[in-house]
Amino acid sequence: MPDFFFPAPPGHFPDPKGYFGAFGGQFVPQALVAAVDQVAAEYERAKADPAFVARFEDLLAHYVGRPSALTEVPRFAAHAGGARVFLKREDLNHTGSHKVNNALGQALLAQRMGKTRVIAETGAGSHGVATATACALTGLACTVYMGETDMRRQAVNVARMELLGARVVPVTSGSRTLKDAINETFRDWVAHVGDTHYLFGTVAGPHPFPAMIRDFQRVIGVEARRQLLERTGRLPDAAIACVGGGSNAIGLFHAFLDDPGVRLIGCEAAGHGVRSGKHAASLSAGEPGVLHGSRSYVLQDDEGQIQEAWSISAGLDYPGVGPEHAHLHDSGRAEYRPVTDDEAMTAFRLLASTEGIVPAIESAHALAGALRAGAELGPDALLLVNLSGRGDKDMDTASVHFGLEAAR
Amino acid sequence: MSPLTETLARAKREGRAALITYLPAGFPTVDGGIEALRATLDAGADIVEVGVPHSDPVLDGPVIQTADDIALRGGVRIADVLRTVREVHAATGKPVLVMSYWNPVSRYGIERFARELADAGGAGCVLPDLPVAESAPWRREAAKHGLATVFVVAPSSTDAQLAETAAAGTGFVYAAALMGVTGTRSTVDASAAVLARRLRAVTDLPVCVGMGVSDADQAAEVAGFADGVIVGSALVSPFLDGGEGLAGLERLTSRLAAGVRAHAG
Numbered sequence: 001m002p003d004f005f006f007p008a009p010p011g012h013f014p015d016p017k018g019y020f021g022a023f024g025g026q027f028v029p030q031a032l033v034a035a036v037d038q039v040a041a042e043y044e045r046a047k048a049d050p051a052f053v054a055r056f057e058d059l060l061a062h063y064v065g066r067p068s069a070l071t072e073v074p075r076f077a078a079h080a081g082g083a084r085v086f087l088k089r090e091d092l093n094h095t096g097s098h099k100v101n102n103a104l105g106q107a108l109l110a111q112r113m114g115k116t117r118v119i120a121e122t123g124a125g126s127h128g129v130a131t132a133t134a135c136a137l138t139g140l141a142c143t144v145y146m147g148e149t150d151m152r153r154q155a156v157n158v159a160r161m162e163l164l165g166a167r168v169v170p171v172t173s174g175s176r177t178l179k180d181a182i183n184e185t186f187r188d189w190v191a192h193v194g195d196t197h198y199l200f201g202t203v204a205g206p207h208p209f210p211a212m213i214r215d216f217q218r219v220i221g222v223e224a225r226r227q228l229l230e231r232t233g234r235l236p237d238a239a240i241a242c243v244g245g246g247s248n249a250i251g252l253f254h255a256f257l258d259d260p261g262v263r264l265i266g267c268e269a270a271g272h273g274v275r276s277g278k279h280a281a282s283l284s285a286g287e288p289g290v291l292h293g294s295r296s297y298v299l300q301d302d303e304g305q306i307q308e309a310w311s312i313s314a315g316l317d318y319p320g321v322g323p324e325h326a327h328l329h330d331s332g333r334a335e336y337r338p339v340t341d342d343e344a345m346t347a348f349r350l351l352a353s354t355e356g357i358v359p360a361i362e363s364a365h366a367l368a369g370a371l372r373a374g375a376e377l378g379p380d381a382l383l384l385v386n387l388s389g390r391g392d393k394d395m396d397t398a399s400v401h402f403g404l405e406a407a408r
Numbered sequence: 409m410s411p412l413t414e415t416l417a418r419a420k421r422e423g424r425a426a427l428i429t430y431l432p433a434g435f436p437t438v439d440g441g442i443e444a445l446r447a448t449l450d451a452g453a454d455i456v457e458v459g460v461p462h463s464d465p466v467l468d469g470p471v472i473q474t475a476d477d478i479a480l481r482g483g484v485r486i487a488d489v490l491r492t493v494r495e496v497h498a499a500t501g502k503p504v505l506v507m508s509y510w511n512p513v514s515r516y517g518i519e520r521f522a523r524e525l526a527d528a529g530g531a532g533c534v535l536p537d538l539p540v541a542e543s544a545p546w547r548r549e550a551a552k553h554g555l556a557t558v559f560v561v562a563p564s565s566t567d568a569q570l571a572e573t574a575a576a577g578t579g580f581v582y583a584a585a586l587m588g589v590t591g592t593r594s595t596v597d598a599s600a601a602v603l604a605r606r607l608r609a610v611t612d613l614p615v616c617v618g619m620g621v622s623d624a625d626q627a628a629e630v631a632g633f634a635d636g637v638i639v640g641s642a643l644v645s646p647f648l649d650g651g652e653g654l655a656g657l658e659r660l661t662s663r664l665a666a667g668v669r670a671h672a673g
Contacts, residue, residue: 017541025539025542026539026541027510027537027538027539027542028537028539029466029467029536029537029560029562030559030560030561030562030564030565030569030573030584031467031562031563031564031565031584031587032564033539033564033565033569034564034565034566034569035564173470173473173477174463174464174477179464183464183465183466186466187466187467187469187588187589190467190562190587190588190589191587191588191589192587193564193587194587287515289511289514289515290510290511290514290537291464291511292464292466298511300511300515302515303485303486303512303515303516304462304511304512304513304514304515304516305462305463305480305512306463306464306511307463
């Protein structure tokens with residue numbers, strides 16, 4: 001068995017048509033059917049090919065720096081009802097987030113398919129940076145679409161992508177954020193499908209992306225489960241992660257699906273609160289619908305128009321969510337909780353000041369979820385939190401939020 | 409024979425392609441859109457497609473997306489789309505199709521949408537992102553209400569997909585002339601004629617070609633190998649910045665109508 005790459009074991013979703021229960025599927029225009037089918041077929045071959053698996057494992061170990069650390073954070077945990085809290089440190093990966101696991105996997109797949117060009121969308125920039133990095137490493141041309149609003153919020157990451165050789169294209173349509181960047185990337189793909197792979201960034205989109213990206217991210221939970229057992233001799237009471245599209249969360253959750261004693265808690269961005277209308281909590285406040293090629297929970301009006309999402313975190317600012325999360329939500333296996341901007345920023349500052357770790361604002365939503373879960377479960381609880389990324393990219397936002405020196 | 413099928417058959421008898429015009433409902437306003445669609449039919453179009461404006465029109469280029477945005481900011485609702493269908497059909501008697509991304513139809517309710525569209529005199533629906541494999545519930549309701557279901561195929565579609573799609577569709581097959589999104593192009597892509605020929609081998613349905621057509625010469629060229637020529641973005645442009653509005657729309661439609669007749673006889 002490979003050490004790092006863990007395709008989902010048999011018996012787990014999706015079904016052959018790409019459905020997780022009632023969610024998923026392949027709602028793409030005919031022009032893209034051949035392309036997504038090619039990705040699906042090539043991925044099936046790749047995951048059974050020892051050479052592909054070996055190359056991926058090698059990169060995860062010697063380029064990404066896996067396994068990532070598991071860090072206990074007692075000073076932070078003192079604010080979480082005294083529960084023991086462990087952080088899975090995806091922020092220590094090369095490029096600073098979990099996104100690199102998937103970007104490398106798909107870049108290798110693009111090479112197998114003989115594609116010479118990769119396109120991607122990005123919100124906060126983490127996926128764009130990971131994709132630009134993977135393309136620099138593998139010699140693939142790279143174009144990244146990014147909402148104009150997000151380019152302003154994440155200027156440092158734009159510069160990083162350009163330095164890595166990627167072309168960053170501002171998207172000025174719609175809400176000028178992640179959702180519109182995805183639309184624009186699909187448009188590019190339709191026009192250039194012959195030589196171009198769409199390196200999708202999260203566990204949403206048409207089949208096979210939700211399952212394939214989950215498999216590339218499943219390493220997070222498999223490592224964390226093993227590390228926690230070694231360190232504490234038991235499984236966590238809850239595994240907690242932030243959920244925008246949901247790739248870091250599914251990567252963590254999947255290793256615990258068959259452990260009924262482990263509560264799976266996804267923290268959605270509630271922005272100014274789910275009743276304010278300014279949020280990104282698709283599972284807490286959305287309805288089933290079709291967006292970006294799959295059926296899942298979506299923020300939409302009563303006539304199927306997609307609503308703009310809001311979060312202080314550009315990375316969670318998405319009006320949909322991966323279909324496997326929709327299934328875990330409806331089946332009750334995972335619970336999804338809204339976390340407001342203010343709660344997330346409180347946890348952001350708390351982790352920095354108690355443990356010397358500056359989390360991504362995305363990940364701070366999971367930390368806020370842990371503070372709440374710890375208070376509910378009490379001092380005997382053992383909590384595992386996925387620290388999906390580091391906060392360097394978010395310093396401008398944080399400086400403004402807290403009125404720090406750089407903001408003045 | 410349905411009015412849609414009859415219209416396409418009549419054009420064929422006249423030795424020409426039909427002209428199919430597309431505009432989103434609610435653009436530039438609901439009443440303005442009704443007037444514009446009627447004007448294209450009066451100026452020589454045979455069939456119209458009324459677009460359901462969508463927040464995420466992923467198959468459309470910037471021109472139609474801009475029109476959709478204007479319509480949505482103007483507050484267009486599905487009731488307005490249906491009123492557009494009703495009034496355009498009542499005024500002209502010509503076939504009126506609706507083109508919609510799947511989520512608005514699915515969310516509105518498949519049965520309800522089919523029933524209300526048929527009640528409004530609609531001829532059917534073009535559904536560009538509904539996979540054939542997912543389409544059975546819609547097709548059941550559409551058939552019950554006498555509505556055509558038009559699927560869109562692309563140059564990248566395999567022969568098996570073309571056959572499957574054509575077998576599931578009714579009315580006509582919408583062939584995308586090129587790999588890309590809607591919008592005008594300076595030339596007709598060579599892949600359009602190839603795709604039309606591949607479709608002829610697997611279906612007897614009329615083959616209508618759209619995407620990229622913007623002037624009379626292009627319409628004439630496409631009419632040489634297709635049963636229908638579909639024009640959208642070029643008709644939106646007269647209403648955007650610096651356009652000539654309704655007068656420009658009528659002039660362009662007349663030229664396109666002449667274009668599809670260039671090979672007649």
